[in-house]
Amino acid sequence: MYQDFSMVAPHSKRPVSEDKIFAASRQAGEAVTKYGFENVINSTVGALLDDNGDLLVMPTIIEILKNLPPAEIAAYAPIAGLPEYLEAAKTAAFRDHRPLGYIEAIATPGGSGAIRHTIWNYSEMGDSILTSDWYWGPYKTIAEEHGRKISTYNFFDEDNNFNIKSFKENLSRLLEAQDRAVILLNSPAHNPTGFTLALSEWEKVISTIKEFAKNKNKKIILFSDIAYIDFAGETNESRKFMKFFGGLPENILVIVAFSMSKGYTLYGMRSGAMMCVSSSKTVAEEFKNVCQFSNRGVWSNGTRSAMKILSEIFNNEDLLNRVESERQELKDLLDRRAKAFLEEANKVGLEICPYKSGFFITVPCDNPVKVSEKLKKENIFLVPLQKGLRFAVCSVSEEKCRKAPAKLLEAMK
Numbered sequence: 001m002y003q004d005f006s007m008v009a010p011h012s013k014r015p016v017s018e019d020k021i022f023a024a025s026r027q028a029g030e031a032v033t034k035y036g037f038e039n040v041i042n043s044t045v046g047a048l049l050d051d052n053g054d055l056l057v058m059p060t061i062i063e064i065l066k067n068l069p070p071a072e073i074a075a076y077a078p079i080a081g082l083p084e085y086l087e088a089a090k091t092a093a094f095r096d097h098r099p100l101g102y103i104e105a106i107a108t109p110g111g112s113g114a115i116r117h118t119i120w121n122y123s124e125m126g127d128s129i130l131t132s133d134w135y136w137g138p139y140k141t142i143a144e145e146h147g148r149k150i151s152t153y154n155f156f157d158e159d160n161n162f163n164i165k166s167f168k169e170n171l172s173r174l175l176e177a178q179d180r181a182v183i184l185l186n187s188p189a190h191n192p193t194g195f196t197l198a199l200s201e202w203e204k205v206i207s208t209i210k211e212f213a214k215n216k217n218k219k220i221i222l223f224s225d226i227a228y229i230d231f232a233g234e235t236n237e238s239r240k241f242m243k244f245f246g247g248l249p250e251n252i253l254v255i256v257a258f259s260m261s262k263g264y265t266l267y268g269m270r271s272g273a274m275m276c277v278s279s280s281k282t283v284a285e286e287f288k289n290v291c292q293f294s295n296r297g298v299w300s301n302g303t304r305s306a307m308k309i310l311s312e313i314f315n316n317e318d319l320l321n322r323v324e325s326e327r328q329e330l331k332d333l334l335d336r337r338a339k340a341f342l343e344e345a346n347k348v349g350l351e352i353c354p355y356k357s358g359f360f361i362t363v364p365c366d367n368p369v370k371v372s373e374k375l376k377k378e379n380i381f382l383v384p385l386q387k388g389l390r391f392a393v394c395s396v397s398e399e400k401c402r403k404a405p406a407k408l409l410e411a412m413k
């Protein structure tokens with residue numbers, strides 16, 4: 001048989017490579033076996049782990065799950081999601097800052113499902129999807145899986161603020177080439193940098209897209225990825241930007257992606273929702289119909305038990321209080337780790353991307369793969385990105401977060 005013989009249809013032929021994150025994580029596991037856990041820094045995992053490397057799970061969530069009647073665990077959910085879940089997801093996502101307008105929601109398997117349906121239903125085959133130059137790798141995977149490409153603008157300007165100029169230039173270029181623009185914007189607590197747009201920066205983003213939307217032949221879809229919002233400061237303070245999503249022209253559609261993965265520590269239960277905010281009832285109803293069709297056509301329905309958990313939390317004040325205080329402990333832990341890393345980085349003079357909050361800190365560097373290979377020899381495992389190194393403060397003890405910056409700087413020299 002010829003070595004290049006293939007059964008796969010041409011559109012699905014992909015370069016074969018092991019997922020970078022899982023590859024580094026596997027190597028870290030091997031190092032732990034060889035050298036002992038205390039001698040290895042495994043900062044590859046994008047989940048909150050305790051200081052011993054075990055997954056942190058909110059006890060109340062698991063208690064609710066264990067108390068569910070068997071049928072609520074085993075049964076199908078409606079294709080669009082349980083109605084009470086969709087209401088709970090809206091409350092969980094917007095809290096006190098529900099924007100004015102028509103809001104419809106569809107359950108999806110995590111925020112990933114929302115990204116998929118947005119790209120598929122709101123861009124055309126071959127289109128470019130706009131995001132920042134630092135972005136979560138699966139944006140590209142999902143775009144390419146569906147015959148789209150990613151195009152980027154510079155996230156930061158020379159003062160490490162949101163680069164509105166680059167955003168505007170690249171959106172303009174994109175809208176010259178195509179009639180619709182899907183913009184993936186992950187804030188607050190952006191992955192991989194930990195950056196959060198300030199309210200004044202959001203204002204500029206919205207006024208920029210409104211400017212482009214004056215041309216009624218153009219359609220702009222602003223996808224607000226809030227995967228890490230529950231780790232980005234005070235609940236309602238971190239959601240203030242959502243007020244800008246109301247009262248927009250009908251050719252701007254906002255889609256908010258809610259996820260239960262981080263904020264409810266239910267990563268593997270694959271539960272989330274996509275919510276549209278539109279000033280047009282027709283556009284909102286169309287969103288619901290189209291995304292419900294996509295659910296049926298791709299994964300059928302979501303995980304009923306996870307939907308039940310969120311519904312119960314938002315129907316019971318006591319449960320909500322318990323969940324919030326358990327989450328506060330996780331937030332405090334994360335903040336202590338990030339603070340340790342930042343203080344040390346500052347002390348040794350390690351330059352990092354502007355971090356505000358979240359699971360990851362990113363160090364820009366010239367030869368990320370080479371530097372990360374060097375660090376492996378020191379038993380430090382992190383994820384090389386195109387333009388830097390991603391250090392997951394979420395999965396490493398405060399002590400190790402404090403040790404890492406000097407080692408990173410050393411390896412970069």
Ligand SMILES: Cc1ncc(COP(=O)(O)O)c(C=O)c1O
Pocket residue numbers: 046109110111112113136186191225227258259260261267271272
């Ligand atoms: C930026 C970003 N968006 C969305 C997601 C979606 O996660 P999930 O599909 O588990 O909700 C993640 C998960 O790591 C993420 O980092």
